[in-house]
Amino acid sequence: MSSVEVPPRPHRDEDTRRLARKESMPAWLPISIFLGTSLAVGLPILMFRRARATAFKMSIDDPSAAPPRRVLVSSSSPAPVTISRTANSSSRRFRSLPTTPTTSSTTEFKDSPSEWDSHPSLLTALSKSTTSNALLAGKAFLIATTLVGIGAFGVVSAVQHLTGAHTVADFARLMRFWTDQNLRPITDRIHRPPENEEERKTALEIAAFGMGEDEEWTWEEAEKRMKKAYEEGGFSLWGQVALRELEAEARVERARRRREVASEAASRSSVSP
Incomplete structure (x- = not known):
């Protein structure tokens, strides 16, 4: 019984591209x-x-949260008492008191606005x-x-x-080019080459140990040199080697940036009419 070959799917390429686009999205996003x-x-x-x-x-627990102050207001209206006297001084008659009931004094408590009411605290809000x-x-x-x-x-x-810079590297290169073109005094002081024999000698003295003049500096070789220095001379020699490696890295970085600025200037000059 011969095996039946399955014909290829016509949209296999489209599915592959769609899956590739899905897989290109990072999972953390x-x-x-x-x-x-x-x-x-x-x-x-x-x-x-x-x-x-x-x-x-x-x-609830704060004792300073006092209730609003109350003012005692008392109103009283005493009933008048009238005593009539006759002309005859020998006979005095007292008339009965009026039957109008006297108004008893009443006490009313009225709320007066206090500082608590006018300035509510943040806790109340x-x-x-x-x-x-x-x-x-x-x-x-x-x-x-x-x-x-x-x-x-x-x-x-x-x-x-x-x-026109669509990546961080392009933007950094553009900013270095702009700094080199518009802030020339600063870049000249940063990337100043040795001017006399003494400065050239100093530059050679701070070169990395065991690194030739034509040898390109890399971090892998620098780690090997620092490890060898630590094994031979301890921490003091390792510190000296580390300082020289940092100086060598700075020189390599400055040279790389100068090349980037020069290439950016050349590309812009070729594009501009």
Whole structure:
């Protein structure tokens, strides 16, 4: 029984490209977006709930939270007493008191505005906060974060469009070229070559141990030299070798940047008419 060959799928290349695009996205990106959104919404709610509970407890336990002051207001209206006297001084008659009932004094307590009422404390305001306020705060924070992200994305896109630098390395090379062209005194002092024989001798003295004149400096060889120095002379010799290796790295970096600036200038001069 002969085996039947399966015909190739017509859209296999498209599926492969689609899978490649999916695999190109790093796995940490959706995870970080989910975690950031969850924290941006959940943390304000948790903080407001804890602040509300703490404020309510402090408002109960705080002895300085005195009740509003009350003022005693008393109103009394004594009834008049009329005593009539006759013309005859020998006979005095007392008339009965009027039947109108006397108004007894009443005491009323009225609330007067106090400093507590006019200036509510922060704890009182926090105790009145609700879950809806926490949600509103979380939404405000999320909106502000989104606006900042959109603004940063817009600025980066504008810089890429105006300068033509689409990567960090291109932008760094462009900035070095701009510094070399517009801040010439500073770059001349940074990348100043030896001017006399004494400076040339000093430059040779700080060269890395065991490194020839035509040998290119690399970190792998520098690690080997520092390890050998530590085995032969201990920590003191290792420190001297490390300082010389750092100086050698600085010289290599300056030379590399000069070459980058020169190549950038040459490319710009070839593009410009």
